[in-house]
Structures are given as structure tokens and as C-alpha cells.
Amino acid sequence: MPQNLGFLIVHFVVTLVFFIALVATNAVIMVYLERKVMAYMQDRVGPLHYGPQGMLQSTLDVVKLLLKEDIRSQLTDNAIFSLAPMVFFAPVITAFVALPFSPFMTTGAIGTALILYVALSSLDIIGVFMAGWGSNSKYSLIGGLRSAAQMISYELPLMLSLVGVVMLTSILGHNGVGSISFSDIINAQLQTPWLWFILIQPLGLLIYYTCGLAETNRAPFDLPEAESELVAGYLTEYSGMRWAMFFLGEYGNMLIVSSVATVLFLGGWSGPGADLQFWQAHISANPGGIFSVADLVFNLIAVFWFLVKVYALQVVFIWVRSTLPRLRADQLMQYAWLILIPITLVNILVTSVLLLAVPQPYTLWVTGIVNWLMMFVYIFTLTRIIQASPAGKKPVWVNEPTNALGFMPSKTDNALPAGSETPKLQSPTPAR
Amino acid sequence: MTPNMSTVDQSHTYSEGAEGFRTEEMILNMGPQHPSTHGVLRLVLQLEGETVTHCTPVIGYLHRGIEKILENRTYMAGIRYMDNADYLSPMLNETAYAGAVEQLMGIEPPRRAQYIRLITNEMQRITSHLVAVGTYLLDLGAFTPVLYAFRDREGILDLFEQLGGSRFNVNYMRVGGVLHDLPKGWLSRLETWLDAFEKSWQEFDVLITGNEIFMKRTQGTGYISPEQAVAYGVTGPIARASGVNYDLRVNNAYGAYREVAVRPVIRYDGDAFGRYMVRLYEMKESIRLIREGMSKLPGGPICTRTPIELRPPRGETYFAVESSKGEQGIYLISDGSEYPYRAKIRGPSFVNLQIVPELMRGHKMGDVVAILGSIDLVLGEVDR
Numbered sequence: 075m076p077q078n079l080g081f082l083i084v085h086f087v088v089t090l091v092f093f094i095a096l097v098a099t100n101a102v103i104m105v106y107l108e109r110k111v112m113a114y115m116q117d118r119v120g121p122l123h124y125g126p127q128g129m130l131q132s133t134l135d136v137v138k139l140l141l142k143e144d145i146r147s148q149l150t151d152n153a154i155f156s157l158a159p160m161v162f163f164a165p166v167i168t169a170f171v172a173l174p175f176s177p178f179m180t181t182g183a184i185g186t187a188l189i190l191y192v193a194l195s196s197l198d199i200i201g202v203f204m205a206g207w208g209s210n211s212k213y214s215l216i217g218g219l220r221s222a223a224q225m226i227s228y229e230l231p232l233m234l235s236l237v238g239v240v241m242l243t244s245i246l247g248h249n250g251v252g253s254i255s256f257s258d259i260i261n262a263q264l265q266t267p268w269l270w271f272i273l274i275q276p277l278g279l280l281i282y283y284t285c286g287l288a289e290t291n292r293a294p295f296d297l298p299e300a301e302s303e304l305v306a307g308y309l310t311e312y313s314g315m316r317w318a319m320f321f322l323g324e325y326g327n328m329l330i331v332s333s334v335a336t337v338l339f340l341g342g343w344s345g346p347g348a349d350l351q352f353w354q355a356h357i358s359a360n361p362g363g364i365f366s367v368a369d370l371v372f373n374l375i376a377v378f379w380f381l382v383k384v385y386a387l388q389v390v391f392i393w394v395r396s397t398l399p400r401l402r403a404d405q406l407m408q409y410a411w412l413i414l415i416p417i418t419l420v421n422i423l424v425t426s427v428l429l430l431a432v433p434q435p436y437t438l439w440v441t442g443i444v445n446w447l448m449m450f451v452y453i454f455t456l457t458r459i460i461q462a463s464p465a466g467k468k469p470v471w472v473n474e475p476t477n478a479l480g481f482m483p484s485k486t487d488n489a490l491p492a493g494s495e496t497p498k499l500q501s502p503t504p505a506r
Numbered sequence: 507m508t509p510n511m512s513t514v515d516q517s518h519t520y521s522e523g524a525e526g527f528r529t530e531e532m533i534l535n536m537g538p539q540h541p542s543t544h545g546v547l548r549l550v551l552q553l554e555g556e557t558v559t560h561c562t563p564v565i566g567y568l569h570r571g572i573e574k575i576l577e578n579r580t581y582m583a584g585i586r587y588m589d590n591a592d593y594l595s596p597m598l599n600e601t602a603y604a605g606a607v608e609q610l611m612g613i614e615p616p617r618r619a620q621y622i623r624l625i626t627n628e629m630q631r632i633t634s635h636l637v638a639v640g641t642y643l644l645d646l647g648a649f650t651p652v653l654y655a656f657r658d659r660e661g662i663l664d665l666f667e668q669l670g671g672s673r674f675n676v677n678y679m680r681v682g683g684v685l686h687d688l689p690k691g692w693l694s695r696l697e698t699w700l701d702a703f704e705k706s707w708q709e710f711d712v713l714i715t716g717n718e719i720f721m722k723r724t725q726g727t728g729y730i731s732p733e734q735a736v737a738y739g740v741t742g743p744i745a746r747a748s749g750v751n752y753d754l755r756v757n758n759a760y761g762a763y764r765e766v767a768v769r770p771v772i773r774y775d776g777d778a779f780g781r782y783m784v785r786l787y788e789m790k791e792s793i794r795l796i797r798e799g800m801s802k803l804p805g806g807p808i809c810t811r812t813p814i815e816l817r818p819p820r821g822e823t824y825f826a827v828e829s830s831k832g833e834q835g836i837y838l839i840s841d842g843s844e845y846p847y848r849a850k851i852r853g854p855s856f857v858n859l860q861i862v863p864e865l866m867r868g869h870k871m872g873d874v875v876a877i878l879g880s881i882d883l884v885l886g887e888v889d890r
Contacts, residue, residue, distance in 0.1 A: 091616060111600060112649070112650075116649070116650050116653040117653060117654065117657055118653065118655070186830060212532060212534050213534075216556070216871065244690070250554060293649075294647060294649065294719055297872070305540060394649045395649070396649055397648070397650065398647075398717070398719055399643060399646040399647045399648035399717065399719050399720050399723060400646060400647025400648075400719070400723075400724070400872075401719055402722075402723060402872040402873065402876075403554075403556060403870060403871070403872055404870060405722055405723075456718075457718060
């Protein structure tokens with residue numbers, strides 16, 4: 075692709091419009107998808123009335139939210155209360171800068187995309203905590219505190235689970251040096267066709283996804299806004315568009331977590347048909363624009379595959395939500411610090427040793443097989459640990475008629491009158 | 507949110523941490539408008555961080571004066587108001603009231619009526635336990651089970667509608683029997699429903715009981731020892747989950763339970779998980795009882811010939827049935843007129859609520875709903 079000024083301007087405008095449109099529409103699409111998919115899983119029909127199959131439902135919900143009154147209680151700390159949604163939402167939009175939807179649909183220049191993503195995702199906590207504090211409500215405060223503790227705890231395993239992928243790029247990268255640029259990581263997965271990192275680092279993806287659920291406050295880690303305990307957590311006092319900002323930010327967060335998982339583990343925009351050489355060989359038409367038709371077709375297919383993977387991952391978010399109950403706050407922290415962080419450290423150790431020790435043609439095979447084994451051992455052990463806890467022992471349940479209290483009546487002195495004839499009615503006593 | 511100071515223990519509102527910081531306890535009003543207090547219960551919680559140090563239930567937000575209404579209605583007309591006490595098990599409440607009046611008058615309902623009462627009571631027990639299990643999982647954050655539970659419950663409510671004309675407030679029991687005989691084909695529809703429900707019962711067992719997060723949340727939460735259960739007068743599935751073998755269908759068998767043997771479900775965990783398991787397996791037991799009742803269903807009349815205006819002899823009586831939540835008793839005093847002089851409802855939820863503050867102490871904030879849900883309160887009956 076030619077790198078002249080006109081191209082750069084077109085690139086900038088197209089990318090910007092695409093990102094903004096995606097963030098804005100993603101929430102609407104996801105709300106509809108969530109309601110429909112959950113309804114399907116729960117034997118319901120979901121929204122049905124507005125638009126075909128209820129497709130306009132979430133759009134109209136947004137309109138409703140925009141028209142709603144902005145209620146706030148007398149005791150709110152006004153400045154913090156008003157700023158919190160913006161502080162929450164801003165890092166979400168900014169994080170899109172780092173994502174490569176296709177070779178064209180990316181800013182491309184960010185070599186430290188992974189660090190930028192991790193840094194921005196941890197900025198969200200400030201907004202949540204401000205909301206919890208500024209609302210001056212007890213439910214909000216507890217929600218904010220829980221959220222801060224949770225997001226900080228899960229930040230660590232989230233980061234550590236990605237280290238394995240970065241180490242793999244040092245083997246597969248184009249210059250033999252590991253990279254934390256998203257574009258380089260995708261390219262590393264294209265070196266050998268279809269070698270997505272999920273095949274070599276399934277444990278990494280599992281832990282990353284678990285932490286992603288916690289980062290985005292989704293079930294089963296939705297404690298900060300645990301409806302049954304804290305009403306709505308830090309969102310309790312918000313209404314109207316301010317509330318919608320948090321909502322938008324959360325769905326944006328889900329999109330980013332899924333996108334990063336796509337980039338790091340699912341081969342980014344690669345997929346059937348996303349092959350530039352193929353299209354350049356078959357389409358020679360060049361209407362004289364900035365780039366050729368082959369480029370355009372290739373990029374459209376690449377974006378398509380990227381979005382397909384992202385939405386597949388987001389549907390898994392919905393699936394998990396409709397399946398699992400919620401953890402308790404202390405169990406949540408225990409899970410992060412005692413289970414997830416040690417297992418990620420072991421993963422890093424094993425992966426690095428194997429990458430260095432195993433000779434070249436077998437490196438990836440051995441690393442991948444060991445990682446799959448580790449994942450199954452991890453899941454199996456975790457299940458065993460929980461079910462073998464002292465409380466988990468299954469007590470005997472008695473299914474025999476017993477007589478513990480000693481006054482079970484015998485059948486004879488308390489039997490029904492024989493036959494089915496109607497007993498005589500006693501004459502009622504007249505009133506006093 | 508001004509806390510009601512009269513209900514809060516002021517003795518240790520302040521405490522000193524290990525470093526000498528003075529930390530203040532937080533008073534949190536949970537309810538009466540709260541998603542998971544199952545109606546309008548208000549809990550005044552004293553929190554030390556996320557740990558509950560004190561819990562005070564405040565009740566009375568759903569008080570409708572049902573006991574006073576009963577005093578101003580004839581014995582027949584009073585049955586309808588029992589539906590609204592424990593609104594999740596109207597059939598059982600009606601049986602209790604009708605049974606109390608029958609005991610007062612010395613009537614024995616015909617056998618067919620007794621068996622119809624058994625079948626409808628066990629159906630009602632299934633619906634109540636379905637709601638209890640479903641909403642309990644909803645409290646714990648799982649959204650799906652409640653919808654499955656309500657889907658299955660619909661089947662029974664439809665059958666009730668065919669039976670009594672109303673899905674919820676059935677008003678089906680009468681002093682001396684029941685209102686209508688079973689409609690044509692009703693028993694086969696019930697049989698179809700039971701077959702379908704056995705399958706979904708298996709689904710419940712597979713999907714919920716073995717879930718690791720569910721086990722983590724419920725096992726060891728809200729432990730009640732057998733001695734505690736007896737001391738607090740706790741009855742029903744909660745007592746049976748603590749190893750107390752007390753089931754009125756066995757220990758003081760009434761109606762058709764004298765001929766149909768009940769095998770009470772007993773567990774020795776004493777925690778929220780045990781209570782869940784007891785409810786789950788009681789549904790299975792109810793299926794068996796309904797099947798047995800259907801196979802033994804005798805012919806004959808469905809009601810004694812009782813006048814509309816009943817005038818029981820002077821005297822008092824207590825009659826209790828095993829409701830879905832425990833011992834549902836009615837204490838009646840008759841002065842010989844056509845209205846009861848006094849009708850006292852011994853509601854299981856109200857008595858079971860007593861133990862809640864004891865259970866909450868020392869648990870985390872997240873466990874408050876896990877304990878409250880496992881007690882399975884119906885505020886309509888607590889406040890009456």
C-alpha cells in the first residue's frame with residue numbers, strides 16, 4: 075500500500091469512524107444479543123415487538139435512557155458523581171487505538187500495544203471507585219470497594235497469562251525477537267498457517283478469559299453490582315444517560331477483552347479468504363484510487379473474520395452468565411491470589427523452560443502438548459479440591475420411615491373409617 | 507437512611523483494629539425495598555467491613571390483619587383468606603383451616619376428599635419448593651434456574667385452574683371436603699405433567715447440585731445444629747436438613763397420610779446446601795406420594811353435607827398440617843356463633859425467621875442473601 079499523505083488521511087478518518095461506530099453500536103448489538111441468547115437458553119422468547127424479531131428494542135432503550143431525568147440525591151458529591159462515568163468511559167474508547175481489526179484498520183504504530191491495553195484497562199477502577207464514593211450511599215460504597223479490590227487482584231493474573239504468548243513470538247516472530255505489538259503477534263501466528271496460539275497456550279487463554287470476566291464485572295464475578303446483595307452496587311444512585319455511560323463502558327470493555335483474546339490466541343483477522351496474495355493474484359482491477367480492489371476485498375474479509383471471532387467470544391460471556399451462580403467476595407479474592415496467580419507463574423516457568431530446552435523442530439509440539447495437559451490437570455484438580463473439602467462430603471440421606479421423636483402413631487388407633495360413606499354431621503350448637 | 511436506633515445494639519458500634527485504628531461499624535438497612543429480601547422484609551445489619559456483627563429483622567410491612575379478618579368471616583368464607591397468608595402454598599393453608607374447623611365440629615371428610623386433599627397438597631408442595639429452589643439460585647446470582655422452575659410450576663397452576671377455577675388463590679377446600687370433583691381427564695393430565703417433571707427434576711439435580719460455585723457458596727453457610735433447631739421451634743425442611751426427624755405427615759398423620767406412608771427426607775448437614783437438598787428430594791417424594799394417592803383414589807362423595815353457616819360447638823382446637831415450610835397450624839376458639847372467636851395462625855415462616863439473626867452473625871455480607879434464601883420466607887405469612 076502506498077504511504078502518501080492522502081492515504082494517511084483516509085486511513086485516519088476511516089479508522090476513527092469505524093472505531094466510534096463500533097463502540098457505539100456494540101452495546102446496542104450486545105444488549106440485543108444478550109437478551110436473545112439468554113432467552114433462548116432460558117426457554118423464553120426475549121424481545122419480540124419492536125422491529126423484526128425485536129431488533130429495535132435496544133435502540134429504543136437507548137432513546138429512552140437519553141430522555142430520562144437525571145436524578146441525584148441531595149447528599150451526592152456532585153463533582154465526583156458527575157465525573158465518574160466519563161472517567162470510566164474514556165479509557166475504554168482509548169484502548170481501541172491499540173486493536174488491529176485488519177492490516178489497514180489499525181493505527182499500527184503502537185509497538186507497545188499490550189502494555190497500553192493493560193494500563194488502560196486498569197484505569198477503569200478509578201471511575202468505579204469515584205462512582206462508589208461520590209454517590210454517598212452505602213450500597214455504592216461497598217460496591218466500589220469490592221470492585222477496586224477485585225479489579226486490582228485480577229489485573230495480575232490477567233497480565234501474567236499473556237506472558238506465555240509474548241514468549242512464543244520470540245520463536246515465531248519475523249526477526250527472532252519477541253514482540254508486544256498486536257500486529258507482530260498476529261503476524262507470528264501467520265508464520266506457519268493456522269498456528270493460532272490457542273493451540274499452544276490453551277491454559278493462557280482459559281486464565282485470561284477468566285480474568286477478563288472479572289475485569290468486566292461479568293457473572294460469575296459480578297460482585298460489585300451483585301443485584302441480590304447490593305441492589306446495583308456502585309450504579310445504585312445513577313440513572314439516565316450517566317448510568318448508560320457505565321453500561322456502554324462495560325460492553326466496550328467486553329469488546330476489548332474479547333478482541334485482545336482474538337488477537338493473542340485466535341489469530342486475529344486470519345481466516346479463510348483473508349489472504350492478500352491470493353486476491354492480488356486474482357483481482358487486477360485498480361480504478362486508480364489510493365489502494366487497489368484486492369486490498370479492499372482483503373481488508374473487508376479480515377475485518378469480518380475478526381468480528382466473527384470477537385462476537386463468538388462475547389456470546390461465551392453471555393453463556394457463562396446464564397449458567398453460573400456468583401462467587402462470594404472472599405472466595406473471589408482467594409481464587410485470584412491462591413489459584414490463578416500461582417498457576418500463571420507455573421505456566422510462565424514451564425513455557426520458558428520448554429522453549430529454551432527443547433530443540434527446534436519439536437519445540438512447539440512439546441510446548442503445546444504440555445500446556446494442554448497442564449490445563450486439564452488444573453481443571454481436574456480444582457474440581458477435586460472443591461468437592462473434597464470437608465463440607466463437600468456427601469452425608470447419608472435417610473429414606474426409611476424412622477421414629478426418632480418416638481411418637482409416630484400406629485396405623486390402628488388413627489385409621490380412616492372404613493368404606494366411603496359420608497359421616498353424619500353433628501348438630502351445630504345454637505349461638506349464645 | 508436513618509437507622510432505627512431502637513433496633514440496633516449500641517454496645518459495640520466502635521471497635522479497635524490491630525493497629526489501634528478506630529473503625530466505625532456501618533449500619534445498613536437491607537430492605538424493605540431490596541431485590542432479595544423476598545418481599546418486604548427489612549434487615550438492619552451492623553457491618554464490620556463486610557462481616558455482619560448484628561442483624562435485626564424488622565417485620566410488619568405486609569401486615570393485612572388476616573387473623574382479624576378471619577374473626578369477621580364465617581367459617582366457610584374464612585378459607586379464602588388463608589390463601590393470602592402463605593401465598594406460595596394456598597392449598598396447604600386451606601387444608602389447615604378447613605381441618606381445624608372439621609376437628610372443632612367432629613367431622614370426618616369422605617375418603618375421596620381426603621385423597622384429593624393429599625394430591626393437591628403434594629402438588630402445592632412441589633410448586634412451593636420449585637419457587638424456593640429457583641429464587642434461591644437467583645439470590646446466589648444464577649439467573650436461569652428460576653425460569654426453569656417457574657416453567658414447571660406453570661403446569662401445576664394450570665391443573666389447579668382446571669380444578670378450582672383459579673390458578674393462585676384456589677379457594678378449593680371446604681369444611682368437610684373439597685369444592686369440586688376432579689374434572690374429566692384431569693388425572694391423566696396430571697400423570698403427563700409428573701412424567702415431564704421427573705425429567706426436569708433430573709436436570710435440576712445435574713445442573714445445580716453438582717455446580718462447584720453453588721457448593722462453595724452453600725456448604726457450611728448458616729449452620730443450624732439439631733439442638734438449635736429444636737430450641738428455636740424450627741420446623742419443615744430446615745429442621746429436617748439439621749437432622750431433626752419431624753414431619754407432621756408422619757408424626758401426627760392427618761387425612762389420607764394415615765394410609766399413604768411418607769418417607770421424610772432427612773439430612774445431617776444443617777447448612778444451606780442441606781436445606782436445598784431436602785427441598786429437592788422432597789419434590790421427588792411428593793411425586794411418589796401423588797402417584798400413590800392417584801392409584802389409591804377411592805370413589806364416593808367429595809364433601810359432607812355441611813350448611814353454609816356453620817356453628818361449631820363452643821371450644822377450642824389446634825390443627826396443624828405439614829406445609830411446604832414447616833408446621834402450619836391453626837388455633838381456633840369457637841364461641842358457638844357462626845364466626846370464630848379467635849383464629850390464630852401458627853406460620854412456619856414466622857417461627858423460622860427467629861433463627862435468622864443467630865445465623866447471620868459472623869457471616870459475610872454476601873452470605874446474608876444465601877442464608878435468607880435458604881430459610882425460604884414468605885413475608886405474606888410472616889406479617890399476615
